[in-house]
Amino acid sequence: YxxxxxxxxxxxxxxxxxxxxxxxxxxxxxxxxxxxxPDLQLRLNSIGDAACRPTIRDRLSCYMxxxxxxxCPDCRGRLIRNPLRIMxxxxxxxxxxxxQAPKPLESLCEACAAHFAEVRGLLDLLKIPYxxxxRLVRGLEYYTKTAFEIINPRLGAQNALAGGGRYDGLIESMGGPATPAMGFAIGLERVIAxxxxIQEEAALRGVYVATIGQEAQRAGMGLLQELRRRGIRGLMDLEARSLKGQMRQANKERVRYCLIVGDDELRRGQAMLRDMVKADQAAVALDRIVECLMGLEGV
Ligand SMILES: [Zn+2]
Ligand SMILES: [Zn+2]
Structure with missing residues (x-):
């Protein structure tokens, strides 16, 4: 079960x-x-209708x-009950x-052959490979014409993710008016498998403001506010972590840039801007820093 x-x-x-x-x-x-x-296959067949199915079945059972x-013992039973299932x-x-056995497609009546040719032509037009x-057959009598499956070859024996086709005879066989129909069912568990x-982690983004010293931290807060008001993802250390600790946090937060502000740099009106992807850094004037960041990729 x-x-x-x-x-x-x-x-x-x-x-x-x-x-x-x-x-x-x-x-x-x-x-x-x-x-x-990836790598799905659409498998397609036509299994005929009430007009040609008897011929298809007779030719196959004569051969078999x-x-x-x-x-095999199962198929010897099928030969009597349902020879198409030997396929x-x-x-x-x-x-x-x-x-080597006679195939359903060789015995289709004119209407079924024309229907199948048109389905194939339309799939070609829609650029759907098939x-x-x-060997794709159905065991029940009410299935007609088009039969198809979507196969994931990576799944092993139980590799059909979805199957479908026409069942023009079903509604009538249940006592309703003769009504053609076409559909499919997807097996969710196999689709999930x-x-x-899930696509790899999102790209690095935003700016981490790393500061060394109390003055630098105050200046950093001002910068952080300005960055955020411009819509930039900005982070900084609100404790008093070491520079090493701050860089570790910046890595963990997956920011693209680190802006390193120390008291010495501050006095010179500068900060170091480090690109975490390219692993290079350059001094940038503090009064141009926001403008400079706005023009960079990954901000
Ligand atoms: Zn068998
Ligand atoms: Zn037919």
Whole structure:
């Protein structure tokens, strides 16, 4: 037993390939642009409809019936109940047979083939890359035409993050009026397992005013106030830490610049401005310091 959560989209009422393309585009944009999951694959197939599914199924079961001794025990059962499901069996022996078996796409009726061609053309137009995967099938009768999955190849065996397609037969099979529909479901837990790490720490920003001596600390407070009033992120030591302690604090606060004011510099009307990224420093005139900082990157 495994608890899981899904987000789904259902577009009910149209059998047009434009709907298939729009629904896939919505999912692809969500996964690639919003969630920013790398290396995803869109796998695409068509599994036909009530008109051509019997042919698809018959051709596959004839082929497999002649070779049933090579099938795994599960697939021998599927051969009777649901031969299409042999297509996605993971057993090596069955996969070997499936590789040579008649594929659903070869037996599509004219309407299904045209629908699939149009879906593919629209995905090309929308620049959504896809891989035709003829092993992508559905076990239930009400699924029709387009079937697709989004795969994260990095996840191992359980790598489908989302799956969907048409189910033009569902509403009718539940006793409703014949109503085409198209949708998908996203498996949230697998999406969360695929999310890229939160982007690296924010860039260094702002100014730390480090002071040496009481006079310098008073002057520093004045500077700090002016910086903050100009919208600059400004910090300083309000205790009486050593210069080393202040520099440590500046590093911890991830500031871009340190303005070092000592009593001696103060008398000369200067301060040292240290760029924490470039690790260089220069003397700057105190009466020009704010103006100078305003022009710098990372302030
Ligand atoms: Zn099998
Ligand atoms: Zn068909």
């Amino acid at each position: 495994r608890q899981f959560h899904q987000i789904g989209v259902e577009a009910i009422g149209s059998d047009r390939p434009t709907v298939d393309a729009e629904v896939i585009d919505l999912l692809w944009a969500l996964m690639v642009e919003e969630f920013r999951i 019936a002649d070779r049933s001794s090579e099938l 996605d069996c993971k057993q090596a022996g069955c996969q070997h047979l499936v590789a 891989i035709i995967d003829e 695929s999310l890229p790490p």
